[in-house]
Amino acid sequence: MARKHKRNIVPFGPQHPVLPEPIHLDLVLDDEKVVGVIPSVGFIHRGLEGLVDKRDFKEMVYVAERTCGICSFQHGMGYCEAVEQIMDIEVPPRAKYLRTIWGETSRLHSHLLWLGLMADAFGFESLFYQCWRIREKILDLIELSTGGRVIFSVNQIGGVLKDMDAEMLKHFLDVLAEAETEVREIQKTFMLDYTVQSRTVGVGVMTKRQIHACGSVGPFARASGFKVDMRKLGYEAYPDLDFEPVISNDGDCYARCDVRIREIFQSIDLIRQAAAKIPDSELAAKVKGNPDGECFARIEQPRGEAIYYVRGTGKKFVNRMRIRTPTFANLPGLCEMLKNADYADVPLMILTIDPCISCTER
């Protein structure tokens, strides 16, 4: 007698051991297979875009930085870029280089954080601790140069607030060289360990076509062979630096892990290049008047492409600010990926898009 198929709905989240942040997914299960996913968001919605009515356009930098604590610096940078383009402000070259260095440093700490969470998700606790130990070195560098650990408000409209002297830059490079050798060690475990491979190889495969249809961005898209990197658009100091987007063609969890580890080395290389070329100049251009006009700025965050839209009407308070964050763009891809997955693989697969719910819900 054929067994009668019955579908079950299993709630996942908002409070779940594998997630540091709340997201709720209703997983429709047919036996052990996931056949449908219904996400519901809004647990961290603050409505910070609405604060434009209460904070003027210079104070909004600090609000934009608190969109997300992990890519805080890059959120502030994206907002500043949009306003600078509206007001036609030429950012001094040294400020551009400093922004690039801090931006890449925050990419380093974000990727190491993700690697740790990934190790934790497949139950490798000592590897998790190793990743976070290396990450603390990067955070110490950030604290040394800016005074803050995760939220370091050094952006302002027209430039940056703090400078780095030659000694500090040398210290940066020394610590990064140390971190690089240590990451090479953990890379072996992530890429070559048999047990780790059994959890990641062939799990959650996304084809290039699927990625394109879902509009996915960032390392999630690059792991499926989609060569898309906003840094190639040439904002800040990136046109002067030599790099190629890191891609892989497999499209599974293993490839996503591989892309992010190789991006760590790429970021270290970019900081080296920027430190060697950094010019002398002022730190910030003078800002006169208020923004009048509208602009889209696109930047590459650790999780992918983020879009900042700002519209000003010549008043102190801008009329509208809108952020399209990378995780928001990756959610359709996530739902597509989870279909036909094993229920036990769901937490790991959710983690491989590097979800940042605070960004998504703002």
Add this chain to the structure above:
Amino acid sequence: MAKVKKSPWLLHYDGSSCNGCDIETLACLTPVYDAERFGVVNTGDPLQADIFLITGGINTQNRSVVEQLYQQMPRPKVVVAVGTCACTGGIFKDCYNILGGADKVIPVDIYVPGCAARPQAIIDGIIQAVDLFQKRSDEHEQKKKGAANGGHH
């Protein structure tokens, strides 16, 4: 910090924070800051948790989640609000969706300030919470003993 008789378990929930305090809380539990040397263990299960670390303010949607998590925890329990947002609503206080700090819906015992709260401050909050938990659990034991004796006579 007095001698600890029990190892309290920590439950961490992200209210509506920007992630800054969350990753600092997580960093506290990793080897460099290692809050586990004070006898606490991180858990994902509210039914086994003694200390509730909450980051971020309360909004209309997570209000019921926070209340539920608090109710599911066994008595005695201690609540630590980590970061300015969990204390008062912080930079997001004026946002239309934010009701305020964690104390709008659950009783908060210890407030840890900072945006983002530094690991040292969070560890200080955890140590105070461990002491308070010890005190409360002693009181709880006394009460149980008293009730048992009262019932016997």
